[in-house]
Amino acid sequence: MPRHVVNVSVTPRGSMEILSQREVQQLSEAGSGSTYQLFRQCALAILNTGARVDNAKTILEAYADFEVHIHQLDRGVSLELRNAPADAFVDGQMISSTREMLFSALRDIVYTESELRNQRVDLSTSNGITDYVFHLLRNARTLTPGVEPRMVVCWGGHSINTEEYKYTKKVGHELGLRNMDICTGCGPGVMKGPMKGATIAHAKQRVIDGRYLGLTEPGIIAAEAPNPIVNELVILPDIEKRLEAFVRVGHGIIIFPGGVGTAEEFLYLLGILLHPDNSELPFPLILTGPQESAGYLQQLHEFVGATLGSQAQARYEIIIEDPVLVARKMKQGLAEVERFRRERSDAFHFNWLLKIEEGFQRPFDPTHENMANLELRRSTPPHELAANLRRAFSGIVAGNVKDKGIRLIEQYGPYEIHGDPEIMQPLEALLTAFVEQQRMKLPNGSAYQPSYRVVS
Known part of the structure; x- marks a missing residue:
């Protein structure tokens, strides 16, 4: 598939997504950690929004050199993207909806990994699994009472x-x-x-x-x-x-x-x-x-x-x-x-x-x-x-x-x-x-x- 790439750093707009030092480390293990690989794949998919390609293998192979690095800042985090799909940008600025979804992916993947390491999560029972789904949705601010x-x-x-x-x-x-x-x-x-x-x-x-x-x-x-x-x-x-x-x-x-x-x-x-x-x-x-x-x-x-x-x-x-x-x-x-x-x-x-x-x-x-x-x-x-x-x-x-x-x-x-x-x-x-x-x-x-x- 044809490709045009850019190198850029992006930060979330509005509320800052805050990560602990351990979470940043999990996402920065020289690209070798499973959490990093999962986030990289999701990030690449989001950056390909609008592309007429629906084959995961094709996208991953076309952007095999794509990298995403997470940096902890005083006021939050930033993402350094290398060899990212250029269609996600307009005049050097990432499209707003793409930026929002990129940081939503970061939020969900980090929270999921943190919850799975939390001994209070019970995936051995039906009620425990439902409770886990509830917490994932609540963390994403999807649930609006009333x-x-x-x-x-x-x-x-x-x-x-x-x-x-x-x-x-x-x-x-x-x-x-x-x-x-x-x-x-x-x-x-x-x-x-x-x-x-x-x-x-x-x-x-x-x-x-x-x-x-x-x-x-x-x-x-x-x-x-x-x-x-x-x-x-x-x-x-x-x-x-x-x-x-x-x-x-x-x-x-x-x-x-x-x-x-x-x-x-x-x-x-x-x-x-x-x-x-x-x-x-x-x-x-x-x-x-x-x-x-x-x-x-x-x-x-x-x-x-x-x-x-x-x-x-x-x-x-x-x-x-x-x-x-x-x-x-x-x-x-x-x-x-x-x-x-x-x-x-x-x-x-x-x-x-x-x-x-x-x-x-x-x-x-x-x-x-x-x-x-x-x-x-x-x-x-x-x-x-x-x-x-x-x-x-x-x-x-x-x-x-x-x-x-x-x-x-x-x-x-x-x-x-x-x-x-x-x-x-x-x-x-x-x-x-x-x-x-x-x-x-x-x-x-x-x-x-x-x-x-x-x-x-």
């Missing part, structure tokens, strides 16, 4: 077509006109469109505190660099804590067309909503897209019916080509969420009542062995089957776009996914459709090479 429910999470693909992208902007616009905020995975495509639509609507309604919250994690940030509309960026430690953050801070979710990553998120949420303890809990969930995407949404709907049953299908609504109806339905759903939480004295800013089992919280390592050993059986309870299907899609995402997954596929070949024919046949049909519709990642415009093989 504000009525209005945070709408939007999930969908990062490489959707033009008509689908325009539709996401229309939906975002209608949400913004009704004073709703937007939370996405912070990248391009569906992660940008609703935010872009909402910014115009918020301007029309003179909303000056509109929130465009982006939640990501280190393993995927280089593949989905934050879009510049994001005004709150949080980097969670792994995909499972990122997903839990979505459903804890979001008051409702809209799912647009996408690929395997979207299917992973959808199955994660369905698995949680299907848990018996969540049967009465209101959580508005809408699948929507333009008319040309009706077939995709129907196929996803049929896949859910074939694998998880009608009970799962009853937890969401499908709306085709009607942004106004989507926004009105979501507004009604959020009113029900507010009523439910008031009656039970639950917080508006963090959904404590939502039951999430440990199986949804434990990080899944998509090795060839773990992918082959997934229990995809008809006899598995629906909420557990949804969790395992989610892991299967997570592995495919890793093989498609994550640096570690790409290298595993290069070394050992495609993952093998085993299960009952009643599960495998709908799964293979859905994945085949994703490929035919070009909803799988296509590196450098080349034909998609599957990172998986379905075996029944």
Whole structure:
């Protein structure tokens, strides 16, 4: 990929990010420490915001000589960037949104590492993991007590077509006109469109505190660099804590067309909503897209019916080509969420009542062995089957776009996914459709090479 680089030092604007001498040392071990390498990768992704590259390996290789050094000052810290992407600067000055996100990454990575070394953090229980997610979000100033429910999470693909992208902007616009905020995975495509639509609507309604919250994690940030509309960026430690953050801070979710990553998120949420303890809990969930995407949404709907049953299908609504109806339905759903939480004295800013089992919280390592050993059986309870299907899609995402997954596929070949024919046949049909519709990642415009093989 072509590149232009600059060498520059930057400091945060506004409140200074303060680091201890030990934290600075962890980030300055001659570039050899794991904390430094993690921050370097996230920083490089943020500096590539707007670049038309969604392959972590390609970005890391193109800027192999990129360095970031942290210096402690009397009044805070500064970052010395060497061989940094020049597109992050205008007339020698770093773009403000890029600067904000760069120091958000520093904040989150340092805090995560510090918390993990803190013996008070309990990652051995479900409640302990939820408490950890809460503390990460609170440290990022994401949680605002007392504000009525209005945070709408939007999930969908990062490489959707033009008509689908325009539709996401229309939906975002209608949400913004009704004073709703937007939370996405912070990248391009569906992660940008609703935010872009909402910014115009918020301007029309003179909303000056509109929130465009982006939640990501280190393993995927280089593949989905934050879009510049994001005004709150949080980097969670792994995909499972990122997903839990979505459903804890979001008051409702809209799912647009996408690929395997979207299917992973959808199955994660369905698995949680299907848990018996969540049967009465209101959580508005809408699948929507333009008319040309009706077939995709129907196929996803049929896949859910074939694998998880009608009970799962009853937890969401499908709306085709009607942004106004989507926004009105979501507004009604959020009113029900507010009523439910008031009656039970639950917080508006963090959904404590939502039951999430440990199986949804434990990080899944998509090795060839773990992918082959997934229990995809008809006899598995629906909420557990949804969790395992989610892991299967997570592995495919890793093989498609994550640096570690790409290298595993290069070394050992495609993952093998085993299960009952009643599960495998709908799964293979859905994945085949994703490929035919070009909803799988296509590196450098080349034909998609599957990172998986379905075996029944």
